[in-house]
Amino acid sequence: MVIAERNVMDVNRDDSTQYQIVISCPYCRTSDEFFVNQGREGKISKAKRAHQRITPADVIKKDN
Numbered sequence: 001m002v003i004a005e006r007n008v009m010d011v012n013r014d015d016s017t018q019y020q021i022v023i024s025c026p027y028c029r030t031s032d033e034f035f036v037n038q039g040r041e042g043k044i045s046k047a048k049r050a051h052q053r054i055t056p057a058d059v060i061k062k063d064n
Helices: none
Strands: 002-011 017-024 031-036
Antiparallel strands (some): 002 017, 017 031
């Protein structure tokens, strides 16, 4: 999965910025979305379609 979009959604009470992250598979073209800093800094939501927590490692494309 790679990050396809990053959209600014809101500013939280702790002055952190909430982002909507859209991820997609470059091979099968499926996509999903989740939120970073949801309500407060450092909180990551579950993916909308997969219903699983996303980690930074899940969206980093590694070239070998």
